[in-house]
Amino acid sequence: MRILLVNPPNCGRSIPEERYGIDSLKQIFRGEPLALETLAGNLHGHEVRIVDLKVEPEALPDELAGFAPELVGFTAMTCEANSVLRLARQVKENCNARVVVGGVHASNDPQFFNRPEIDFVVVGLGKQSLRQLVDTLETAGDSAAIPGIAATAPGRALTWPARSYSRQDLVQERPPAYGLVERYRPHYTLQSLGLEMGFVASAFGCPFDCSFCCIAPVTGGRYLTAGIDTILRDIGQLEQTPVIRLVDANTFGNPQHARRLAEAIRAAGIRKHFLADVRSDTVVRHPELLRLWKEIGLRAVVIGFEEVSDVALDGLNKANSAAVNSEAIRILHQIGLTIVGDFIISPDYDEAQFDALEAYVADNPVDLPMYTVLTPLPGTPLYAGMRERITIHDLDYYTLTNAVVPTRLEERIFYQRYAALLKAGHAHAKL
Numbered sequence: 001m002r003i004l005l006v007n008p009p010n011c012g013r014s015i016p017e018e019r020y021g022i023d024s025l026k027q028i029f030r031g032e033p034l035a036l037e038t039l040a041g042n043l044h045g046h047e048v049r050i051v052d053l054k055v056e057p058e059a060l061p062d063e064l065a066g067f068a069p070e071l072v073g074f075t076a077m078t079c080e081a082n083s084v085l086r087l088a089r090q091v092k093e094n095c096n097a098r099v100v101v102g103g104v105h106a107s108n109d110p111q112f113f114n115r116p117e118i119d120f121v122v123v124g125l126g127k128q129s130l131r132q133l134v135d136t137l138e139t140a141g142d143s144a145a146i147p148g149i150a151a152t153a154p155g156r157a158l159t160w161p162a163r164s165y166s167r168q169d170l171v172q173e174r175p176p177a178y179g180l181v182e183r184y185r186p187h188y189t190l191q192s193l194g195l196e197m198g199f200v201a202s203a204f205g206c207p208f209d210c211s212f213c214c215i216a217p218v219t220g221g222r223y224l225t226a227g228i229d230t231i232l233r234d235i236g237q238l239e240q241t242p243v244i245r246l247v248d249a250n251t252f253g254n255p256q257h258a259r260r261l262a263e264a265i266r267a268a269g270i271r272k273h274f275l276a277d278v279r280s281d282t283v284v285r286h287p288e289l290l291r292l293w294k295e296i297g298l299r300a301v302v303i304g305f306e307e308v309s310d311v312a313l314d315g316l317n318k319a320n321s322a323a324v325n326s327e328a329i330r331i332l333h334q335i336g337l338t339i340v341g342d343f344i345i346s347p348d349y350d351e352a353q354f355d356a357l358e359a360y361v362a363d364n365p366v367d368l369p370m371y372t373v374l375t376p377l378p379g380t381p382l383y384a385g386m387r388e389r390i391t392i393h394d395l396d397y398y399t400l401t402n403a404v405v406p407t408r409l410e411e412r413i414f415y416q417r418y419a420a421l422l423k424a425g426h427a428h429a430k431l
């Protein structure tokens with residue numbers, strides 16, 4: 001079967017830009033579409049192409065005409081969901097392909113894609129499900145029994161057999177098809193260093209349950225680590241790539257596994273720069289683990305500090321404290337790791353809370369502070385709690401840089417203060 005896998009273009013709309021001319025909050029993101037490479041890795045025996053519209057925004061019509069796919073698969077985050085519908089209509093108007101969509105938005109809010117232009121929605125880890133779907137389509141079989149796959153039925157509720165989410169879903173014996181994006185690789189760089197950056201997954205899901213987070217439904221709430229050999233094999237495939245971003249939501253969620261991985265990287269003589277996500281409480285509980293990782297090439301860690309008071313952290317179900325966050329910053333500075341710190345600004349912030357955040361970042365300096373606006377992503381517990389207050393339902397604005405509920409401060413002031421935080425952070429960025 002001819003299968004085209006599509007990474008949607010950079011998209012999303014910006015309230016601060018549209019209403020107040022503040023354009024500094026908009027960013028362009030690029031990185032290899034590891035989800036699509038992972039899926040393609042298990043589609044052996046088929047003709048598979050990946051088109052990355054973040055690099056080539058206008059490439060879809062030519063791909064459809066030249067390749068004539070029989071199945072087109074889209075991945076989508078929430079802010080990409082509308083774009084994917086638009087692109088799916090383009091597919092339907094131009095060829096006979098069936099359309100399947102998966103990824104973080106499909107896993108959190110599958111019903112959104114229950115539309116005529118979409119044929120199948122994949123909920124959760126998709127490597128096994130997509131293979132089974134393709135095999136079933138080839139033999140004109142019945143897809144209704146495939147775990148994680150919902151055939152669309154506009155006007156009715158979607159149904160699908162649940163997946164149990166075991167390590168079998170990772171189909172580890174089949175590596176990601178990294179070669180399918182070779183032509184795009186020069187575009188996948190870590191801008192600050194101007195170095196090529198490759199993505200590797202070492203763990204899926206997260207053992208925590210923060211209210212704003214959309215990761216849990218991708219693995220049915222489970223935390224699954226990849227085998228050490230699998231991870232080394234994937235790093236090995238990116239031989240020419242000096243920087244490896246471990247794209248896991250929580251790379252150090254199982255400290256024993258993370259320790260064994262670091263030791264195996266050292267034993268294999270791999271010399272790369274690594275970036276990875278870690279929770280601050282893991283840093284405080286296991287500083288020696290971070291030291292070990294620093295020795296084997298970890299250069300920067302991404303930490304979700306989120307908020308600066310315990311009350312606010314509890315409100316997000318973060319299961320962490322401001323004191324632990326500060327202690328982690330101290331430890332990481334001591335170890336010499338660069339800290340990329342995520343903070344979440346609530347639309348309920350008043351001037352005093354913006355001041356408190358500014359003061360916290362001044363007292364606890366992180367090398368690259370990143371700020372997002374608290375966003376009730378459909379499917380999350382936060383969404384259930386904030387639903388009644390949402391005034392902006394257009395998912396193009398769900399980029400985590402817009403307030404989709406009314407702000408407590410006058411809206412212009414809210415975005416001015418947000419932009420000022422970002423500007424100050426970038427002025428001091430050391431990544």
Ligand code: B12
Nearest residue numbers: 010011029031035073075077078102103122125126248249
């Ligand atoms: C790498 C990454 C990126 C990369 C590359 C993504 C790409 N496709 O090009 C870049 C840098 C471009 C990026 C950009 C952004 N990102 Co981003 N990103 C990630 C990250 C860290 C890893 C994703 C990944 O590669 N995982 C590994 C793969 C193997 O797993 P997976 O994607 O879950 O795929 C599996 C299943 O979901 C499923 N599946 C996925 N797609 C498909 C498609 C089909 C057809 C099928 C069958 C199955 C399927 O099968 C896969 C294999 O099992 C995640 C966080 C995380 N850890 O998940 C955030 C994340 C996805 N990003 C996020 C966000 C918000 C953004 C941005 C809006 C930036 C921002 N403001 O923070 C931009 C949006 C860009 C745009 N369109 O304008 C959010 C999404 C929240 C949401 N619900 O929308 C996440 C979850 C992080 C977070 N803050 O919570 N991102």
Ligand code: SF4
Nearest residue numbers: 206208209210213249
């Ligand atoms: S620790 Fe991070 S990945 Fe895990 S649930 Fe919380 S925000 Fe999501």
